[in-house]
Amino acid sequence: MKSICFYFKIHQPFRLKRYRFFDIGNDHYYYDDFANDEIINRMAEISYIPMANTLLEMVNNYKGEFKCAVDISGTAIEQLQLYVPEFIDTLKKLADTKCVEFLSGTYAHSLASLEDPEEFMREVKMHDDMIHNLFGVRPKVFANTELIYDDDTATLISAMGYKACLTEGAKHVLGWKSPNYVYTSAAAPQLKILLTNSKLERDISRNFNNPEWAEYPLTADKYMDWIAALPEEEQVVNLYLSMDTFGGFNPASSGIFDFMKALPHFGKQRGLIFATPSEVVKKLKPVGDITVPFPISDVGESRDVSAWKGNDLQREALGKLYAVGERVNLCSDRRLKLDWEYLQSSDHFYYMATGNTAEAAFSPYDSPFSAFTNYMNVLADFIVRVEEQFPEEIGNEELNSLLLTIRNQASEINSLKKEVKTLRTNISNAETKALPKKE
Secondary structure, three states: EEEEEEEEOOOOOEEEEOOOOOHHHOOOEEEEEEEEHHHHHHHHHHHHHHHHHHHHHHHHHHHOOOOEEEEEOHHHHHHHHHHHHHHHHHHHHHHHHHHHEEEEEEOOOEOOOHHHHHHHHHHHHHHHHHHHHHHOOOEEEEEEEHHEHHHHHHHHHHHHOOOEEEOOOHHHHOOOOOOOOOOEEEEOOOOEEEEEEEHHHHOOOOOOOOOOOOOOOOHHHHHHHHHHHOOOOOOOEEEEHHHHOOOOOOOOOHHHHHHHHHHHHHHHHHOOEEEEHHHHHHHOOOEEEOOOOOEOOOOOOOOOHHHHHHOHHHHHHHHHHHHHHHHHHOOOOOOHHHHHHHHHHHHHHHOOHHHHOOOOOHHOOHHHHHHHHHHHHHHHHHHHHHHOOOOOOHHHHHHHHHHHHHHHHHHHHHHHHHHHHHHHHHHHHHHHHOOOOOO
């Protein structure tokens, strides 16, 4: 039976306020609280809450036969906890059904995988710890920021223990191959690769409410017919969609929520099943491996990372940000560390995009240069604060020595924790054996 795996992405950055050159050194608070409050509340009202309730209804109505996955960033969770805590409660209900899987990812929806492998692994752990603390589950399947992926990233993901990674079914990587199979990474054979079906995603995200589309209107039975008509041997259809698609890009009046509610009914009629990504990789065997020497993503026509690294402005901003990463990680200033997380969000660099990758409708700035100037003003103040704690006079050798000491201490602490756990287990077993046996 062919499996359908829906993934719903939720991300919001902490948007920056207008920060002038003269604010550097005088104002250490960088965020537009009004915009963050307004946007997260509006999206929760028209999209997140009704969509989460729709998913909960689908799971309950079909008694667990409908399953899906949620990919939510740490910065989105923080804003939801602050402004819309009731939505977090709904996500907890979804987690309790055991039919909704939460994916791993970067905490701030960052580009760390392209810039700093150690920072990338730290941020992923931070994200997963938050997911575990809130929803009681530990993610097993990984989805990088905007599905960024290459062979180097695969090696890191596999080393962190994930069983599978979701990425874009990019044509220039797949060639004649279909995205509707499970693959393995050529660079990390233990890591299974799930690929999105971009065409079927666009039919919902871009065309559902488009009267000019040749197939308009899209109905649930028609959509399930298309999936059922795929070659019988094709194993799985992965559909990665921003939750903003539902109620946001496609308003409720378009019928998008009714469309979703009807999918399980028509899918069951056609012998299709809905599954979580963990179920897919456990059940299905890979048909081959894929090699991705250069980073791909699910953004832009070229499906690469030019949306964030395509011009000199973006590369300069990224370079200056990650140049202070090691110093930030040595700091104990909680506010500084929070700013470090928020300034890494990929959105800030996307706003600097030019040419075909730029989508001005999603940017709060008048131009890419305005976005760059505002960000660099903020970053200048941030760097001053970092250097107040760890000045540039501290050379790389001394900095590396500090880092090595900290890492050795962390390893020693982990080793001691394991010894303590073993001793407690042994003591508990000994006490159990020492108890008098009941007659």
